[in-house]
Amino acid sequence: MxxxxxxxxxxxxxxxxxxxxxxxxxxxxxxxxTAMAIWPFIDSMNPAADVLALSSTEVDISHVAVGQSITVTxxxxxxxxxxxxxxxxxxxxxxxxxxxxxPETDASRVQKPEWLIVIGICTHxxxxxxxxxxxxxxxxxxxxxxxxxxxQYDTSGRIRKGPAPLNLAVPPYKFLxxxxxxxx
Amino acid sequence: xxxYKFENKAVQWFDDRLPLFTVLRHSTTxxxxxxxxxxxxxxxxxxxxxLVIMILTGVFLVMNYTPNAALxxxxxxxxxxxxxxxxxxxxxxxxxxxMFFIVVYIHIFRGLYYGSYKAPREVLWWLGLVIYLxxxxxxxxxxxxxWGQMSFWGATVITxxxxxxxxxxxxxxxxxxxxxxxxxxxxxxxxxxxxxxPFLIFAVVFLHLVALHTVKSNNPLGIEMKGxxxxxxxxxxxxxxxxxxxxxxxxxxxxxxxFAPNFFGExxxxxxxxxxxxxxHIVPEWYYLPFYAILRSIPNKLAGVIAMFSAILILFFxxxxxxSKVKSAKFRPIFKQVFWIFVLDTILLGYVGSQPPGGPLxxxxxxxxxxxxxxxxxxxxxxxxxxxxxxxxxxxxxVLKSEKA
Ligand code: HEM
Ligand code: FES
Numbered sequence: 012m013x014x015x016x017x018x019x020x021x022x023x024x025x026x027x028x029x030x031x032x033x034x035x036x037x038x039x040x041x042x043x044x045t046a047m048a049i050w051p052f053i054d055s056m057n058p059a060a061d062v063l064a065l066s067s068t069e070v071d072i073s074h075v076a077v078g079q080s081i082t083v084t085x086x087x088x089x090x091x092x093x094x095x096x097x098x099x100x101x102x103x104x105x106x107x108x109x110x111x112x113x114p115e116t117d118a119s120r121v122q123k124p125e126w127l128i129v130i131g132i133c134t135h136x137x138x139x140x141x142x143x144x145x146x147x148x149x150x151x152x153x154x155x156x157x158x159x160x161x162x163q164y165d166t167s168g169r170i171r172k173g174p175a176p177l178n179l180a181v182p183p184y185k186f187l188x189x190x191x192x193x194x195x
Numbered sequence: 196x197x198x199y200k201f202e203n204k205a206v207q208w209f210d211d212r213l214p215l216f217t218v219l220r221h222s223t224t225x226x227x228x229x230x231x232x233x234x235x236x237x238x239x240x241x242x243x244x245x246l247v248i249m250i251l252t253g254v255f256l257v258m259n260y261t262p263n264a265a266l267x268x269x270x271x272x273x274x275x276x277x278x279x280x281x282x283x284x285x286x287x288x289x290x291x292x293x294m295f296f297i298v299v300y301i302h303i304f305r306g307l308y309y310g311s312y313k314a315p316r317e318v319l320w321w322l323g324l325v326i327y328l329x330x331x332x333x334x335x336x337x338x339x340x341x342w343g344q345m346s347f348w349g350a351t352v353i354t355x356x357x358x359x360x361x362x363x364x365x366x367x368x369x370x371x372x373x374x375x376x377x378x379x380x381x382x383x384x385x386x387x388x389x390x391x392x393p394f395l396i397f398a399v400v401f402l403h404l405v406a407l408h409t410v411k412s413n414n415p416l417g418i419e420m421k422g423x424x425x426x427x428x429x430x431x432x433x434x435x436x437x438x439x440x441x442x443x444x445x446x447x448x449x450x451x452x453x454f455a456p457n458f459f460g461e462x463x464x465x466x467x468x469x470x471x472x473x474x475x476h477i478v479p480e481w482y483y484l485p486f487y488a489i490l491r492s493i494p495n496k497l498a499g500v501i502a503m504f505s506a507i508l509i510l511f512f513x514x515x516x517x518x519s520k521v522k523s524a525k526f527r528p529i530f531k532q533v534f535w536i537f538v539l540d541t542i543l544l545g546y547v548g549s550q551p552p553g554g555p556l557x558x559x560x561x562x563x564x565x566x567x568x569x570x571x572x573x574x575x576x577x578x579x580x581x582x583x584x585x586x587x588x589x590x591x592x593x594v595l596k597s598e599k600a
Contacts, residue, residue, distance in 0.1 A: 058375065136352040158551070
């Protein structure tokens with residue numbers, strides 16, 4: 012700049028660089044300062060401490076008969092607990108993993124084959140899929156059917172058809188006794 | 196400022212200190228408007244009126260509304276049953292949103308038909324689209340406030356759209372929710388933003404009008420005004436015409452408010468929100484349906500979301516996509532037909548979006564989505580090959596000729 016400038020108002024080279032430096036430094040401090048000032052406001056929208064306080068839910072599953080499902084709440088979300096029939100387990104295990112959109116074996120999704128425990132939230136856009144009640148439609152793969160945009164899940168809760176990209180998530184859980192679990 | 200002297204001394208005194216009266220004069224009696232505007236030009240003033248009605252009814256609703264997940268639904272029911280005229284104010288607000296969108300959609304399609312997005316009105320067109328985007332956000336958050344089943348599940352599905360983005364998606368969604376699902380924190384922030392955004396809209400409307408008054412109105416012929424013989428002052432000619440439009444429009448709007456107040460609503464929204472059960476058929480409000488259909492037509496989640504946003508964002512580029520120099524469809528025989536195909540296609544998309552997924556509608560939706568997006572490259576080619584009809588010499592020439600005929 013200093014070399015090309017012919018204006019009588021142009022400052023000597025030293026002044027020019029010093030001013031440039033001051034300008035850049037001020038801008039940098041201003042940008043960094045603004046960013047730091049904005050962050051608390053954005054972060055205030057994230058989950059608050061009370062929301063974060065990890066809740067866990069204990070469930071007695073002794074009354075859930077074979078072929079029956081129950082829905083419990085964990086962190087405000089529905090969790091599906093299904094007592095699978097031997098036929099359902101066989102169907103879930105027979106699937107070729109390489110054919111799946113989100114490849115997972117059935118064995119990696121359960122702790123005990125007869126109990127399938129998944130978060131009941133469609134991985135597409137978050138609706139609760141149907142299939143918990145005997146009269147519900149369960150889709151072509153005998154698992155769950157999401158009414159919102161038609162995603163279909165199999166008896167392992169894996170996505171088989173429709174727009175959802177992922178299998179129904181498996182929450183962290185532990186068998187406390189053979190007939191009770193703790194989720195979370 | 197201007198050389199004009201007001202007769203009233205007090206007015207002149209004030210105007211010398213704040214040129215309020217000069218500005219008013221400048222944008223009413225001194226403001227030249229094409230003399231040939233038809234009734235499609237009424238929808239701008241109607242949109243402004245709707246914005247004012249929404250803000251006024253909204254402010255009064257807030258006096259009785261409680262933004263808390265445990266209380267919101269009941270507070271709206273209380274407005275409906277116990278608050279004096281609460282039913283009227285709420286039905287004006289709820290139906291007003293639909294009316295606002297009808298008006299704005301007509302306003303946008305008017306711009307499309309008459310080429311109002313072309314030079315020198317590109318920035319005016321952009322500001323209009325910004326208003327439209329802000330309106331969609333505002334109405335979406337407003338619909339969540341009564342905290343019924345549709346409120347809750349609509350909010351769930353729409354906020355989950357952001358989870359489609361790789362890596363950051365889940366963080367964005369958690370940030371939007373303020374938790375791990377749509378819940379009280381979500382309702383609170385939506386309420387805050389629902390109150391704020393209409394005032395932002397108001398500011399953008401102001402800019403929209405400044406841009407309008409800089410470049411002046413387009414008109415059905417799509418040729419610019421060349422002199423005083425082409426124009427008439429906005430006031431009193433168009434103030435009275437706009438007022439007439441307001442009268443007709445209010446008949447329609449209030450007919451819904453008084454005789455079919457739940458026509459645009461969903462019965463499921465009179466069921467309190469239940470995070471454990473999704474209603475069997477969830478649909479967004481009608482004004483989102485075409486975009487919702489585009490989202491559903493694409494079997495990949497991320498691609499669907501991108502397509503849905505692109506469907507609106509592409510409109511920002513319209514001034515450059517349309518390569519024809521001629522503005523009005525009146526003089527573009529092929530464009531005129533393509534325009535109506537585009538309108539029908541949007542309506543078809545809206546219908547597909549309103550239906551449960553599955554069956555032949557999937558394919559129909561995909562074809563309609565393809566047609567929507569093909570419209571734009573086609574428009575580019577069309578400008579190169581179409582032979583426009585001869586344009587009239589000037590607005591006044593055309594007007595006087597049609598008066599003789
Ligand atoms: C661009 C302007 C606006 C639009 C498009 C809009 C849209 C909406 C919609 C669609 C609803 C749901 C109505 C229902 O189904 O019950 C709603 C509710 C509500 N809005 Fe607005 N609104 C606007 C401006 C405002 C303003 C400025 C305020 C406050 C100052 C406000 C306050 C409320 C309140 C308290 C509710 C909940 C009560 C109810 O559901 O009727 N709105 N809004
Ligand atoms: S939310 Fe389940 S398919 Fe879209």
